[in-house]
Amino acid sequence: MALHRRITADLAREIASGAWPPGHRVPIEHELMARYGCARATVGKAVGALVVQGLVERRRKAGTFVAAPHVSSAVLQIPDIRAEIEARGQAYRWMRTVCRTLRPGTVEGRLATNGPVLEVKGLHFAAAKVFAYEERLISLAEAPLAADEDFAREAPGAWLLAHAPWTEARHEISAINPDPDAAAALGLLSSHACLSLKRWTWLQGAAITYARQIFPGELIDLTAKFTPIGH
Amino acid sequence: MALHRRITADLAREIASGAWPPGHRVPIEHELMARYGCARATVGKAVGALVVQGLVERRRKAGTFVAAPHVSSAVLQIPDIRAEIEARGQAYRWMRTVCRTLRPGTVEGRLATNGPVLEVKGLHFAAAKVFAYEERLISLAEAPLAADEDFAREAPGAWLLAHAPWTEARHEISAINPDPDAAAALGLLSSHACLSLKRWTWLQGAAITYARQIFPGELIDLTAKFTPIGH
DNA sequence: CGATGGAATATGTCTAGACATAATAGCGAT
DNA sequence: ATCGCTATTATGTCTAGACATATTCCATCG
Numbered sequence: 283m284a285l286h287r288r289i290t291a292d293l294a295r296e297i298a299s300g301a302w303p304p305g306h307r308v309p310i311e312h313e314l315m316a317r318y319g320c321a322r323a324t325v326g327k328a329v330g331a332l333v334v335q336g337l338v339e340r341r342r343k344a345g346t347f348v349a350a351p352h353v354s355s356a357v358l359q360i361p362d363i364r365a366e367i368e369a370r371g372q373a374y375r376w377m378r379t380v381c382r383t384l385r386p387g388t389v390e391g392r393l394a395t396n397g398p399v400l401e402v403k404g405l406h407f408a409a410a411k412v413f414a415y416e417e418r419l420i421s422l423a424e425a426p427l428a429a430d431e432d433f434a435r436e437a438p439g440a441w442l443l444a445h446a447p448w449t450e451a452r453h454e455i456s457a458i459n460p461d462p463d464a465a466a467a468l469g470l471l472s473s474h475a476c477l478s479l480k481r482w483t484w485l486q487g488a489a490i491t492y493a494r495q496i497f498p499g500e501l502i503d504l505t506a507k508f509t510p511i512g513h
Numbered sequence: 514m515a516l517h518r519r520i521t522a523d524l525a526r527e528i529a530s531g532a533w534p535p536g537h538r539v540p541i542e543h544e545l546m547a548r549y550g551c552a553r554a555t556v557g558k559a560v561g562a563l564v565v566q567g568l569v570e571r572r573r574k575a576g577t578f579v580a581a582p583h584v585s586s587a588v589l590q591i592p593d594i595r596a597e598i599e600a601r602g603q604a605y606r607w608m609r610t611v612c613r614t615l616r617p618g619t620v621e622g623r624l625a626t627n628g629p630v631l632e633v634k635g636l637h638f639a640a641a642k643v644f645a646y647e648e649r650l651i652s653l654a655e656a657p658l659a660a661d662e663d664f665a666r667e668a669p670g671a672w673l674l675a676h677a678p679w680t681e682a683r684h685e686i687s688a689i690n691p692d693p694d695a696a697a698a699l700g701l702l703s704s705h706a707c708l709s710l711k712r713w714t715w716l717q718g719a720a721i722t723y724a725r726q727i728f729p730g731e732l733i734d735l736t737a738k739f740t741p742i743g744h
Numbered sequence: 745c746g747a748t749g750g751a752a753t754a755t756g757t758c759t760a761g762a763c764a765t766a767a768t769a770g771c772g773a774t
Numbered sequence: 775a776t777c778g779c780t781a782t783t784a785t786g787t788c789t790a791g792a793c794a795t796a797t798t799c800c801a802t803c804g
Contacts, residue, residue, distance in 0.1 A: 284757060291717060297678060298716045300658050304675075310784065321759045323554075326785080334565060335680045342785045343767040349678075457688035457708035457730030473704030475730070477688035499688030499706070515787060541754065552789045557755080573755045574797035 285320055289328035297337055297348050308338055308346040363495075364440060366502075367408040375407040376437040379467070383429075389419050393482075393492045397423030402438045405467060413501055415460075415467045419492040442483075442491055454480040455504065464496045475499040516551055520559035528568050528579050539569055539577040591684060591712070592735070594726075595671060598639040607668040609635040610698070614660075620650050624713075624723045628654030633669045636698060644732055646691075646698045650723045655716065670724065677721055679714040686710055686735065695727045706730040 296302045309317070314325040329346055332338045340346045367374040380403035389399050399419050406414040418438045420428045427445055428438075458478045465472045477497045483490050527533045540548070545556040560577055563569045571577045598605040611634035620630050630650050637645040649669045651659045656677045664672065689709045696703045708728045714721050 286757075294680075294717045298655065298719070298721075300656070300676060312784085321761085322785095323760090323788095324758060326787095327757090329785095337678055337680065340785060341767075342765065343783050345784060455686060455708075455735040456733065457706040457728070459704070459706045459730070473690070475688040475690045475706035477686075497688070499690070502687065504686040505683060517787075543754085552791090553755095554758095554790090555788060557757095558787090560755095571755060572797075573795065574753050574799095576754060 285318065286324050286328040286331070289314065289318055289320075289325065290331045293328070293332060294335075294337060302348045304348050304350045306348045308348065310345055362439070362443070363406045363414055364437065367406070367413060370408070372408040376404060376435070377407065378402065378404040378433050380404070381433050383422070384419075389492075393419045393421055394489045395421040395423060397421060400428055402433050404433070404437065406437065408501075412468050413497065415464050415496045417494045421489055421491065424488050424490045438491075439493065450484040452482045454478075457499065458496070460496055468496065468498060470498060477502055477504070479504075516549065517555050517559040517562075520545065520549055520551075520556065521562045524559070524563060525566075525568060528563075533579050535579050537579045539579065541576055591710075592733075593670070593674070594637045594645055595668065597733075598637070598644060601639070603639040606638040607635060607666070608638065609633065609664050611635070612664050614653070615650075620723070624650045624652055625720045626652040626654060628652060631659055633664050635664070635668065637668065639732075643699050644728065646695050646727045648725045652720055652722065655719050655721045669722075673722055677716070679716045679721055681715040681718075683713045684710060685712075688730065689727070691727055699727065699729060701729060708733055708735075710735075 311322055311325045315322055337349055338346050339349045364374045382401055384399045384401050386396055386398060393399060400422055402418045404416055405412050422429050431441060456478050458476055459472050460476045477499055479495045481493045542553055542556045546553055564571060568580055569577050570580050595605045613632055615630045615632050617627050617629060624630060631653055633649045635647055636643050653660050658676055662672060687709050689707055690703050691707045708730055710726045712724045
């Protein structure tokens with residue numbers, strides 16, 4: 283193994299074991315140079331890796347110190363339903379049930395727009411089984427091309443991904459007992475725990491689309507992995 | 514700004530703008546050396562930062578290439594339960610129900626360790642109401658100080674946050690109907706939709722802790738925001 | 745035609761320095 | 775005692791090389 287990795291691992295072990303609590307001073311670079319018999323750049327690379335991982339903080343003149351543990355944030359993978367299903371080796375199918383234009387002002391709290399809105403509802407199937415129920419609103423002012431689509435064969439999510447770029451998104455995840463509409467569509471009892479995923483997307487501050495997807499709880503797991511970016 | 518940061522930013526801009534699509538070859542290090550008039554180590558540091566961010570991949574002899582875009586992903590805030598509750602202006606309370614040491618080999622599939630494991634179960638209260646049920650396993654080999662704790666007054670999550678750093682974590686979010694144990698603890702019927710959050714954390718590849726938290730569905734929303742590349 | 749062994753190439757790691765910069769500690773003057 | 779200057783110190787950045795290693799390309803051999 284590369285020397286700089288060994289140094290990183292050695293230091294991390296001291297921190298992990300609790301031998302070096304938060305605030306403890308890590309040996310200065312020249313001492314590590316002497317200990318490992320290497321150049322300063324090598325020590326610097328090793329300690330730099332700990333900085334990226336958020337384990338230590340470095341301050342000029344002061345030295346390098348074990349960092350206080352940070353609150354956790356993680357990168358959540360938001361699944362593309364079609365890709366998710368096909369990755370499992372199952373056949374994917376989309377069935378649209380509703381597609382109509384709503385008058386302005388009827389979508390408060392879901393899509394912030396004064397213009398016309400397209401409402402699409404439908405079901406995602408994995409093999410012969412219902413995988414998700416989806417309700418979607420699309421701002422026709424922001425995505426005018428959507429007015430020419432009937433979304434009978436392609437799900438609005440896939441279409442938007444290819445035709446409507448976005449710069450910001452917000453997701454809200456919760457567990458719900460499905461409302462009567464959703465329960466009927468999914469063929470479930472309302473006692474069946476479902477995962478609700480709401481998504482809002484914006485392009486440069488203008489609301490594009492709102493989506494609410496409901497999955498039978500046992501059919502989906504959202505997984506999130508820690509990433510050192512942005513602690 | 515440091516030169517290596519400028520190089521990183523320049524390259525990231527090409528990728529973010531779409532000028533360099535996935536698979537596009539990034540100029541080789543010697544060309545970047547010539548372009549910026551710097552040493553190879555400086556170019557290497559700049560490109561290394563892009564690797565950490567997942568924007569490029571490097572292969573010896575082959576070169577450096579723009580990475581395939583990750584599927585839609587977002588930064589998820591994993592809540593600290595106590596902070597979450599107190600932010601709502603409610604009183605927080607932790608009640609431990611179980612705290613015992615398990616023999617090695619009894620936690621398969623949850624915590625990858627051969628050493629002793631501490632098992633803690635308990636409830637988080639918001640005001641007088643149960644907010645979450647928690648089951649936790651802690652590897653005593655990795656966090657030996659936990660053996661001296663009884664977690665009667667402090668939740669293990671809070672204690673670990675202050676004493677056991679981690680570098681990797683995985684979260685699994687799903688909707689479930691609570692099993693009888695959890696339903697009884699939460700005072701709910703098993704028909705009540707609950708959000709299940711499982712978390713595994715590692716430090717440098719060694720498993721530290723596993724936690725399973727169950728929330729009544731209506732009490733919690735996880736929210737995630739998209740973060741564009743390049744901050 | 746296919747297999748194989750080099751040669752070429754790009755990155756991976758490392759050295760032994762250099763100067764820059766930020767923060768601190770101590771000193772002296774007020 | 776306090777302010778401000780300076781010397782010291784530890785990290786930040788960078789250079790101009792070196793050898794190592796993985797991979798690809800290509801020419802040669804069977």
